Amino acid sequence: MFKTLQAAFEPEKSFFQLRIVINTIKIVLGFALISIILIVCNTNLSITFHYEGFNNLFQIFKFPISVIALLIPLLAVYAANHRSEQTKHNLLLLAQQNNFNNYYKHIEVFKQHVTESNNHYVSNRSYRKLHSLIFPKTSEGMPTYSPSLNFLNEIDRRLIVIIKHLDKLNDASSFERARNFVDVSESIKQLRSYLTITMKNADICKVHFEGHNYELIAGGDLKEILFYFNRLVKYLDTILNIGENYSTPSMIEKCVSIKPGSIPPSFNHSNLKNLPTVKIFIE
Incomplete structure (x- = not known):
C-alpha cells in the first residue's frame, strides 16, 4: 500500500488525516462491529439496567472491546512514527533554508569580490551568470562553494x-x-x-x-x-x-x-x- 515509511506517515498532514490511521481505525472498528453483530444474533440477550446488567455487558462483549482496545497501542506507535517523520521533515526544510540563505549570501560575497576585481580594462556586470558558471548547483539542487x-x-x-x-x-x-x-x-x-x-x-x-x-x-x-x-x-x-x-x-x-x-x-x-x-x- 505504501512504498516508504514517509509515504505512510506524510509529515505535512495531521495525525488523524493519515490514510494509515483512518484505514486502521476503520478495519479495527469494522471487525469489532462484526463480532458484536454475531454475538447479538447468536446469543439470547435481555436488557436489564441494574448493576448485573452493566457488568454482564462488559463480559458479553469482552472480545469486541478487546479488539477496539488494540487501537490504543497501535495508534501510539503510529503517532510516534508520525512525529519522527515530522521531525525529519522539519530538519530537512531547515537545512534547505540554510542552504538557500548560504547560497545567496555566497552570491553577494561573489558580487562584492567581482566589483573589487573590476578595473580600468576589465569588468563584469552579469555577476549572477558568471557565478552560475563557476559555482553551479548540483543535480540535487545543492549549491557548491568551490569552482566547478x-x-x-x-x-x-x-x-x-x-x-x-x-x-x-x-x-x-x-x-x-x-x-x-x-x-x-x-x-x-x-x-x-x-x-x-x-x-x-x-x-x-x-x-x-x-x-x-x-x-x-x-x-x-x-x-x-x-x-x-x-x-x-x-x-x-x-x-x-x-x-x-x-x-x-x-x-x-x-x-x-x-x-x-x-x-x-x-x-x-x-x-x-x-x-x-x-x-x-x-x-
Whole structure:
C-alpha cells in the first residue's frame, strides 16, 4: 500500500488525516462491529439496567472491546512514527533554508569580490551568470562553494585552443600565420563572451580574410591582442581566487606568463599577407 515509511506517515498532514490511521481505525472498528453483530444474533440477550446488567455487558462483549482496545497501542506507535517523520521533515526544510540563505549570501560575497576585481580594462556586470558558471548547483539542487571542475575543464580547453593558435604564429607558411592570427582573436572573443566579461578600450578592427569578414580585437595588433588576453586571464584568475583552497591552474599560469612586449610592431592586420614569425612561448 505504501512504498516508504514517509509515504505512510506524510509529515505535512495531521495525525488523524493519515490514510494509515483512518484505514486502521476503520478495519479495527469494522471487525469489532462484526463480532458484536454475531454475538447479538447468536446469543439470547435481555436488557436489564441494574448493576448485573452493566457488568454482564462488559463480559458479553469482552472480545469486541478487546479488539477496539488494540487501537490504543497501535495508534501510539503510529503517532510516534508520525512525529519522527515530522521531525525529519522539519530538519530537512531547515537545512534547505540554510542552504538557500548560504547560497545567496555566497552570491553577494561573489558580487562584492567581482566589483573589487573590476578595473580600468576589465569588468563584469552579469555577476549572477558568471557565478552560475563557476559555482553551479548540483543535480540535487545543492549549491557548491568551490569552482566547478566542469568549468575549470572548459576554461582549460579554451585556453589550450588559444595557445595552439599562438604556437602556430611561428609557422613557416605566411598564410598559416595569418590564419592563426585571426583565430587567436576569435578564440579570445569567444572566451570573453563565455565569461560574460566586458573589456574596456578594446578597439575593433574589421578585416577580410579567406572570403569572410572578421572583427579583430585590440585594433588588430598582435601585441595589443596579447595585452588584452593577458588582462582577461589575470582577471579570471582573480575572480576564481575567492576561496581559501584555490590554486592557479597551469593553463592560466602559462597564459599569464606571456610577455607581449617582444612582439614586432609589423605583426598587425595591415600586414596579413606578410606577417613575421614570432615565438610566443619560450621553452
